[in-house]
Amino acid sequence: MPRLTGAALGVLGLVSTGLGLATTPVQAQPVGVPLVNETFTGATADSEFEAFGPACLTGAPQAPAPGPGTHPLTGCPTGASGPVPPNDAVPNGYLRLTDASNDQSAAVLYNHALPANQGLVTTFDQWQYGGTTNPPADGISFFLIDGAASLTAPGAFGGSLGYAQKLPNDDPDEEFLPGVNHGYVGVGLDVLGNYFGDWEHRGNGCANRSPAGTEFRIPAPGANMVTVRGPGNGTEGPAEGPPLGVDLDKGVVRVRRVEPGRQESANSNEIE
Template identity: 45%
Template sequence: MTGLALISANALLATASPQAHAAGGSVILSETFTGSKVPDRGVHPLADACLTGAITPPPPSASTIGPCTHTTSAPLPGTPGYLQLTDAEQQRNGSMIYNRPLPGNGGLRVEFEQYQYGGNGADGIGFFLADGSRNVTAPGAKGGSLGYAQSNYGGVNENGVPGGYLGVGLDAWGNYATDGNGRGTGCATKSPHTAPTRFPNAVTLRGAGDGFDGYCVLASTIGADGRSTLPGSLRADTLADAKRTVVIEVSAEARPTVTVSIDFHDGNGSQQVLKYTMPKDAPKTYKFGFSGSTGGVRDTHLIRNLKVSSVKPLDALNLVKQVDQSKHKQPAKYRLGDVVPYQFVVTNTTTRTLTQVKVHDPKIKHVRCEDTTLTPAGTAGSSTTCTGTYKITDRDALRGLSTNTARAAGKNPDGDNVPSNPSTVTVPVVKMPPKPHHPKPKPKPIKAPNTGRSLQPATGPQPQ
């Protein structure tokens, strides 16, 4: 439901609520993909993406992801199932995009099981993070770009993920690390791994990009000899042997450190395979997705048991305020009279339902929330996005910036107030010089003409 969300600042009183924790952080999202439907409508399937556990189309209240129609070397329909990106047919592709913003103020830890098997080894699985303030409705290019980077394969330009921040290629075939087919267009430093050579069985990170620009190679498990340093294979011949548990951790710093660890289920446990500090600041929130594709060479690509949490614990009610770029890209600087659209991402990290969730921003009169009831952490309704606008004033233009701080609050089942952390956004404003001050001139004294006569004292009675 949609409701007007307004509260007064003095209503933000602290209370304690039990929180859901995972690996030291707070639970944000959890989806196994083993059932016959996905309750979270933020999960958007594209192309061949489907649920192997689904037999009938999903209900209107759930995600639109439904039964699979391509089943070559794929799991039999029924539960427990998987998120299937592709089966092992040639020239297939599929993606899943989570188009709801997730808070980034505590970092992000994403864990999932990936399965690549059943064919002869292509292409791989891509995972990406994008700017959560953007509207992410399409993946990047298929094939060797693994649904993240751009491509001009066959003379057809395909853009990368809009507002892309990080692409992690779990690359069985070995093209993702190269700048072939237009990948990395606009990058000052080209990939050291040169097409048409392939670099199979590698994990490679690509950086920020938008449209057909960027997505530069940042780091890879490819060694100086051109071989991957991975301690195991990303794929297997059969589903029974193909399970690999991947953990991608993005720290909470402005320029986070990304760590990729993989458990190959060979008895050696989870092993760190890549670590890199990002060269650009992270967005305030993230959206994410998975992609898989095949070409003339093929494999089945599956995902299961997705868990998303923060790296550092979040407040019981977590708030992230950001400039809203989901409808229009915003200017580098605002001008006097411009309207700034804001988003407020409110997340319940407790094990209880919170009601009467509201956002207060002293500079924004009306803040409206998609939902005012948040279900327990990790469930489909545990987060909501609120929106409001602010008009740049004379005072902002004189200062050259506009800063304001928001807070949120809700009620737990006992009726106790659950406050959020404060969240502040500063936007740059084209500075307006102060109005010139023109003081009124002082009146000039009037001088009487000198007639040569002197004034005589008055005569007659004087006052007593």
């Protein structure tokens, strides 16, 4: 079971993880066969996982701070703002997405298509703690993309949690930041709560907009909530793709195909 830890983040310092979802022909596997199993507790991880930003392994020996963009998962640098797990802690390591500094964001990407003809069941542990703002501005997302596409970078950070698009501060003079490439579904575990709302054009192009509306709100419209966002690509919300059903049950994310024409919705639920 993956173990992810996100220390206190800044107001727009949020994190995401991603996984490729196959919609092109990929050999089917029997129901119940694990497709990916990575605990992130050791000194190394499956090389298919790539880090983006300061994401690192606390089980590995200390390593220099990485540069921008994607890079292999290695150890964490010294001088982190705490509280954070100790370094070189194998076999009790974690995937640390950020430390407790303000305005931090990171991702871990799995750019490998997986067969999804039988649906997917994904389980992971996650911690968000040590906030330095009031209210805490933390959030983690888990997302899937179309397996025919390539996952080389996350989407916009901040309230978009690395999945959705974002027009910073709804300012038309700012650059419109795209969402993840051919996103399929994004599950946000959002302490702050901006992922639920459509401020900053998060639902741009969607026929059905968020019930929270498009205005900036303090406090955020969906604090301490689990929110599911659907398909999108670039700066548009909807995108072509097969029908989808999502179940959230005690920290387990279940994704399944549904019959064409059938509509399903996932309500936002409080994180217990």
